[in-house]
Amino acid sequence: MKNTRWIxxxxxxxLAVGGLLSLAASPRPDGLERVAEDKGFLDRAVGTPLLHSxxxxxxxxxxxxxxxxxxxxxxxGTLVLFAVGTGVGWAVRGARKARERGA
Amino acid sequence: MHIPDGFLSTPVWVxxxxxxxxxxxxxxxxVGKNMEEKQVPLMGVVGAxxxxxxxxxFPIASGTxxxxxxxxxxALLLGPWAGTLIMTAILIVQAxxxxxGGITALGANVLNMGVLGSLLGFAVxxxxxxxxxxxxxxxxxAFITAWLIVVLSASLAxxxxxxxxxxxxRLALPAMAGIHALIGIVEGLITAAxxxxxxxxxxxxxxxxxxxxxxxxxxxxx
Numbered sequence: 001m002k003n004t005r006w007i008x009x010x011x012x013x014x015l016a017v018g019g020l021l022s023l024a025a026s027p028r029p030d031g032l033e034r035v036a037e038d039k040g041f042l043d044r045a046v047g048t049p050l051l052h053s054x055x056x057x058x059x060x061x062x063x064x065x066x067x068x069x070x071x072x073x074x075x076x077g078t079l080v081l082f083a084v085g086t087g088v089g090w091a092v093r094g095a096r097k098a099r100e101r102g103a
Numbered sequence: 104m105h106i107p108d109g110f111l112s113t114p115v116w117v118x119x120x121x122x123x124x125x126x127x128x129x130x131x132x133x134v135g136k137n138m139e140e141k142q143v144p145l146m147g148v149v150g151a152x153x154x155x156x157x158x159x160x161f162p163i164a165s166g167t168x169x170x171x172x173x174x175x176x177x178a179l180l181l182g183p184w185a186g187t188l189i190m191t192a193i194l195i196v197q198a199x200x201x202x203x204g205g206i207t208a209l210g211a212n213v214l215n216m217g218v219l220g221s222l223l224g225f226a227v228x229x230x231x232x233x234x235x236x237x238x239x240x241x242x243x244x245a246f247i248t249a250w251l252i253v254v255l256s257a258s259l260a261x262x263x264x265x266x267x268x269x270x271x272x273r274l275a276l277p278a279m280a281g282i283h284a285l286i287g288i289v290e291g292l293i294t295a296a297x298x299x300x301x302x303x304x305x306x307x308x309x310x311x312x313x314x315x316x317x318x319x320x321x322x323x324x325x
Contacts, residue, residue: 006305010148018155026160026168031257031282032104034167039278041270046109046205053202058158077201078155084192085150089143089185092135 011082019075022058023067104172104260104283105197105212108205112267119263120210126218127191130184142185145308149180150189154196161289169286172256174220175228175249176294179313180301186221211263215256224252225313232316238302241315245298246291253287254280 029037036042055061060072111119153173160168173193177186191213197203204212231244261279265272301309 004144006308007144007148011151014148014151014155017152018158022155022158025158025170026162028160028162028166028168030104030160030168030170031163031279031286032106032260034165034282035261035275035278036110039270039274041110041264044109044269045107051199051206053198053200055200056202058201058203073201074155074158077158077196078151080196080200081154081193082147082151084147084196085189086144086147088188088192089134089138089146092131092188093138093140093143095131095135 011078014078014082015075017074018078019071022074023071025070104215104257104279105194105204106208106215106260106264108207110205110264110267110269111208111211112269113207115263115267116207116211119214123191123210123213123218126187126222127213130187130191133184134188137182138185141308142181146181146185146189149177150192153177153189154193156293157193157197163282163285163289167282169283169289171293172216172220172249172253172290174216174256175224175245175252175290176297178221178225178310179228179245179294179298180308180310181221182310182312183222183225186225187217190217190221211260215260215263219256219259220252223255224248227251229312232313236316236318238299238315241302241313242295242299246295248291249294250284250287250291253283253290257283257286 033042036045055073058073058077059066059069060076063069063072153171153176156171156173158170160170163169174186174190177189181189194204194209194212194217198206198209228244228248231247232241235241235244257279258276261275262272264270265275298309302315306314
């Protein structure tokens with residue numbers, strides 16, 4: 001397999017964006033949150049979530065420094081998506097190969 | 104524009120979930136049939152990059168921010184079905200790991216940002232790209248498509264929330280479409296910039312059906 005360097009460059013760029021550039025993210029509400037606030041239905045969002053996520057609001061738990069917590073959460077999430085994305089591709093492709101063998 | 108739990112009524116989130124589940128099922132079948140070896144790691148890289156880029160909210164007028172959706176960008180690199188699958192993976196991870204977007208609203212969010220972004224986005228882009236040949240035409244097509252998809256996604260989200268009886272449509276629709284007409288400009292710029300960069304350095308990573316349209320074999324202008 002020649003030239004797989006682009007994979008690692010792409011992942012490095014993604015990690016830099018998720019782990020570093022994310023620290024510069026605007027804290028303002030996003031489009032939907034703004035509309036929900038303006039039109040008075042923001043309180044309809046379920047106060048207690050149905051499920052407790054390990055890293056709510058993109059903050060790594062147990063870290064007082066919010067910037068570090070955001071950076072770590074972004075770094076981790078980016079790695080997770082790299083693994084999940086590659087895994088999904090692999091699984092879907094693998095299923096096809098298995099079918100071809102079985103046929 | 105990740106919809107949280109509580110904004111959607113049960114019939115609406117069930118219906119949206121059913122549509123999304125059907126699209127994902129078709130996607131799994133289609134991707135399994137067509138995927139090239141190279142696309143396996145590309146799915147990982149595209150998933151990682153779009154997730155990361157979604158974290159970077161940029162300020163928009165009047166105390167509001169926006170962030171990349173990425174559905175069109177995913178389709179430009181992976182094609183419509185693999186793009187839908189990777190957007191779905193991103194939204195699942197965001198909902199379960201980061202509490203961004205509701206669990207019951209997951210199907211609606213996949214429909215709005217994944218299915219609409221990658222499937223409709225792919226079709227719109229391909230249509231425009233034929234009208235606007237060459238590299239410049241492809242970049243303009245990418246910008247217009249990404250802008251349009253953001254506005255349509257926001258409008259669909261407004262319809263879902265209104266159908267749920269959370270807020271009247273006449274309030275939600277203009278507000279959502281209006282704000283996202285601004286956010287969509289940035290989405291369009293990022294999408295076109297990413298496409299321009301890849302066409303320059305690694306043209307082969309752009310989906311074969313999304314490369315600039317060349318009426319003669321000579322290749323695009325610009």
